[in-house]
Amino acid sequence: MAKRRRLTPARIGMWEEEAATPAPPIARVAGDASTVSALEEVTAELARARSEGRLVQALPLDAVDEGYLVRDRILADDEDLKALIDSIRARGQQTPIEVVALEGGRYGLISGWRRLAALRRLHTETGSESFGLVQALLRTPETASDAYVAMVEENEIRVGLTYFERARIALKAVEQGVFEDRRAALQGLFGSASRARRSKIGSFIPVVAALDGALRFPASLTERLGLRLAKAMEGSETLAQSLKQTLLREAPASLEAEQALISKALAPPPRPRGNRPGMRELRPGLSVRETAKGVTISGAALTPELKAQLLTWLETPR
Structure with missing residues (x-):
């Protein structure tokens, strides 16, 4: 009778040993290259998103120069600014500001002056680090006029x-x-x-x-x-x-x-009384105006006494 072949029992730890077996060098190189390539792709995409203004960045308040452009809005309405402050206090900054990169790690403000002002007040009031950063989108206007247009359009849309x-x-x-x-x-x-x-x-x-x-x-x-x-x-x-x-x-x-x-200042100046047609000055403060309907005597010198004398003279028969 033929002998049956006996199966060798699996050794404890055999799978661990196989798993611990080093991968061939070429496999390690391929894996490393794939990881590096993926990281480079992600890094490049983040750089593109940042330069194209699609990546929101958290910038220190002090890094943003609000005087980069002459602001179009002369001053903020206190009531509107207070409402914005209360909103950011409760919900945080919901809309990023727009900035342009300057030298020395600083940024010039294009639009979002009210949001920046609200965060500055909150940071001064509370000292909280959460209000010490502003969410911003990086813009790359080709000319200064493009930056001014962006600022004007943003304010026209939001507040007017x-x-x-x-x-x-x-x-x-x-x-x-x-x-x-x-x-x-x-x-x-x-x-x-x-x-x-x-x-x-x-x-x-x-x-x-x-x-x-x-x-x-x-x-x-x-x-x-x-x-x-x-x-x-x-x-x-x-x-x-x-x-x-x-x-x-x-x-x-x-x-x-x-x-x-x-x-x-816009009110028309009063017409000098002496310029009226038919008016003639008899003496300082006393003028007479003759028309087809009669004679008119007027002026500051026509006192009650003088008026009484004239009436008496007129009433006296001649």
Whole structure:
């Protein structure tokens, strides 16, 4: 009878030994190369996302220069800013700001001034590290005009600018050499606006040029009052300078007081009484006006006594 072949029992630890057997060198090299390639691909993709503004970065507040551009918004409304502060305090920063990379590890603010201001206040108030960083997207505008356009468009969409603020940023962009002239600035910054709106912004530019720094409530200058002022300045060589001196001298403490001064400057001057047709001065303070219907005597010198004497004379038969 043939003997049956006996199977050798598996040795304890055999699988561990096989698992511990070193992989062939070529396999290790292939694995390492695959890992390095994957890391390089991820690194390259992160770099592209960062440069293309698709990667949100956490930047220290002190690393962001908010004066990189002349801001279009003159000042933040306290009520709106408080609402934003309360929102960030409760939910954190929901929308990143936009920045451009500068030298020395710093960043220039393009848009998001209100969010940056809110975080600064919260960090000062609480000292919390969570408010010491701002979420930001890196932008790479090709020209300074592109950066200004990005700032204006962001504010137009989110909050909207007053005509004074729109005209001011156009004027400042020209002064800094970003645009060749005012017309180019209006077209470059507000190209998507209607022609009528650009015309109104252009009308406000002389008002900004004359009164920026003298007005205490410039962002509250209404469209109607601003356009009236612009038109009046066109027809007067002295109005702008006279109004500026008045505003600086009076230093109005409220919006109502400031606009009252502007309205007063726009009021037409009273017509001199002596210029009325048919009026002639008899003596200082006493004038007579002769018409087909009769004679009119008037003036500061027509006292009650003089009036009584004239009536007595007229009543006396001749």
